[in-house]
Amino acid sequence: MSEILLELQSLTTGYRDVPVVRNANMTFRNGQIAAVIGSNGAGKSTAIKAAAGLLRVWSGKVFVSGVDVTHEAPHKRLSRGMAYVPQGRIVMPEMTVRENLDIGAYILGGRKDVVQENMERMIQTFPILGQRLNQLAGTMSGGEQQMLAIARALMTNPSAIILDEPSLGLSPKLVNQVFDKLQELATTGLTIIMVEQKASRALAIADVGYVMHTGQVVYSGDARELLENPNVQRLFLGEVPEEIDHMLAVADEDE
Structure with a gap:
């Protein structure tokens, strides 16, 4: 199994005095595509902003290649190989x-x-x-x-690129182009961590996935298994199984 590149341990953070992410645990390994999904307001973007150093960690830890970077500034994490692409x-x-x-x-x-x-x-x-x-x-x-x-x-x-909603506002054709490019980049050994509203599309190309709800990680594991999980489908994906089967077939053709 590949080495752990980025790890969030019991991460809690938010804005002003309002907690948005609570006790979140995520592990991202070298060379993987990881998708962080969930409904609006689930805490996805907040979690990765804390991972990139853009938000103060209230409690918990952030590690990069085993080094505690919880209180490091964003440019320090960039120098450690953590690149961030903001939403929009x-x-x-x-x-x-x-x-x-x-x-x-x-x-x-x-x-x-x-x-x-x-x-x-x-x-x-x-x-x-x-x-x-x-x-x-x-x-x-x-x-x-x-x-x-x-x-x-x-x-x-960088060793990893963290993307916040890379498909936001794009046409379906352009979404496919962006996702195809991310898959291509992953073949070079780059770790790709993306927060994405198009959850099924993201899971279809990802190796691992994290599903967030009300600030907590409620499901995690192999992306394909999450995509086929009836509870995840019903609560977070919004697609019927036939549509998901089609997405998996398309992703397999691209590989």
Whole structure:
């Protein structure tokens, strides 16, 4: 079994004095795709923001490769290989694609040779970005902006990329493109952790899944088993078994 890369132990956090996540335990291993799903307000985004260092942990621990990073700042966790892509395709709209990628590499300390090497790798991984290097990011489509947001996070050669709702606001065709790209990235050994409202689609490509409800992890384990679990289907997925069978078939064809 692969090594544990990121671990949340009995994590409790929230906003101001309102607890949103309570006693959550999650383990993410090297090279896995992990899906964190649940209804609106379940605490999914809050949990991964705490994992990325964007929210203070009230109690519990966060470990990266066995090191306690509970009180480390986000940039410190980034230097440990934890890249974060926020919800909403946040790019610098008045900057070009090239400039957005350059910003993503700031933590490399101005090492131009490494930045150029990483940019060339991103162009190979996301060919559309290579065609748009001098285009303003704000003029691109939603799917292209999401690809740019992911590529910018990858400019630091992270061990894991944490994505908050990568399919938000995208058309079904663009959702498929983004999910296909995430599967492709996973084949390189990158750990992918995603919070996703399109729960069935996420579980269909994931290795492991965590189902959250009212701030707690209520189901966890093999993603396919969760996808086929009648309780998870009824309470959290909203699809009938025939639709889920189709999603599994499509995911198998993509592999």
